Amino acid sequence: MQTLTVVVPVYNEVEVLPAFHCRLSDALAQLDVDGCVLYVDDGSDEACATKLRELAQENDDVGLLVLSRNFGKEVAVSAGLDHAQGDAVVLIDADLQDPPELIAEFVQQWRAGYDVVYGQRTERRGDSAFKRTSASGFYRLLAMLSDVDIPRDVGDFRLLSRRAVEALKSLPERHRYMKGLYAWIGFPQVGVPYVREPRASGDSKWNYWRLWNFAMEGITSFSELPLKVATYLGMLVSSFSFLYGLFMIVRTLIWGNPVPGYPSLVVIVLFLGGVQLMCLGVMGEYLARTYTESKGRALYFTREFHPPRD
Structure with missing residues (x-):
């Protein structure tokens, strides 16, 4: 049977973790693959760290990777890919803005021959008009500046085949704009449209200053x-x-x-x-x-x- 690992980077998401894990477990149970979950604790507070340890102790199909401090989401995703096993790896955030139920469609596309299957947002519910407009403008600006065809309105929510994971693991740079790296490695890729829901609980860790720096990271990483x-x-x-x-x-x-x-x-x-x-x-x-x-x-x-x- 094919194996699948779901990598979940987590930073202070204790409020939503129970609901997220329940939906993710139900979604994996519907698949005809041997699935497991790897949570990556990116320097969370004690409450969140305790909840993650409980999930790992209570469920045999749940693993836990704890980083020494908060390194940021891009590094947490890279760490998860380094430690994830299986024929394919799914990346998803724990805030329930990305539906775990869509993983079934990802698996179908993967079996159809695609190495990278990404969720493409057709609507961003819960975001302010300014954030939606600025995000849309940034993705279009990056597409014009970059030599790599980076899909628009796409985040980290995606499935990667084993050879795509190994290709990403071989990239040595420390400034990691992962959305660009996913596109840079090539291989057959396809998007699956979906509506991005508001956060189920808690507040976003991405303020406008961090988003600005993130945009600068993307532009300088993939355009001269x-x-x-x-x-x-x-x-x-x-x-x-x-x-x-x-x-x-x-x-x-x-x-x-x-x-x-x-x-x-x-x-x-x-x-x-x-x-x-x-x-x-x-x-x-x-x-x-x-x-x-x-x-x-x-x-x-x-x-x-x-x-x-x-």
Whole structure:
């Protein structure tokens, strides 16, 4: 019989864990596969950590991987993939925004020959209008900037075949934008549309500042275009400056040198300073990621690992 592991990254989700585990267990029971669950505790508080240990102790088909601290969701997902066994691996969050019942459709598509089967959101219920609009705009911007065809309106909710998992495990980078890496590895991929529900309980850990940094991570990880834009913008400003200099020389020779306008001078200086700072900021983002990669630190450390007993 084929085997399937469901990897669930968790960070302070104690309120929703019982309901989530119940729905996930029911969904796995309907499948003709040997399924198990691996929870990844990404440095949760004591209440959530205790609940995860209870689930692992009470259920033979539940494993628990505890990281040494909170490393972030992208690293928690990577850790889960490193420790997950089975012919296929499903990634899903514990907040019940992604329906566990859709895993059955994922398995069907996987058996049809697809290595990556992802859930594609047709509607995002519970999100504010600003969050829906900004998320949609980001996915479309990333699609235009990136050399890799990254599907739009797609999260981590997906199924990965064993060879797709092994391909992801072989990637060494520490700045990990997983949605881009899923697309970068290639292999046959297909989307399954679904409606994303509001959180069943608790609050999202993704505030707008973290989402902004996450967007920067995605853009700098899969596109060199910002660096090229900085270069082209510098060339364009230099060209305009040269032409304006020629204009001022000709004007002075023909009409003399009247009293220069102070406001226009301030505007030009501030504009050029802003362009320079923006270009330095773009280069700094890429330089910071190069610096991090060059240190070669471990992606994460594991405090405990209890594999499923089945």
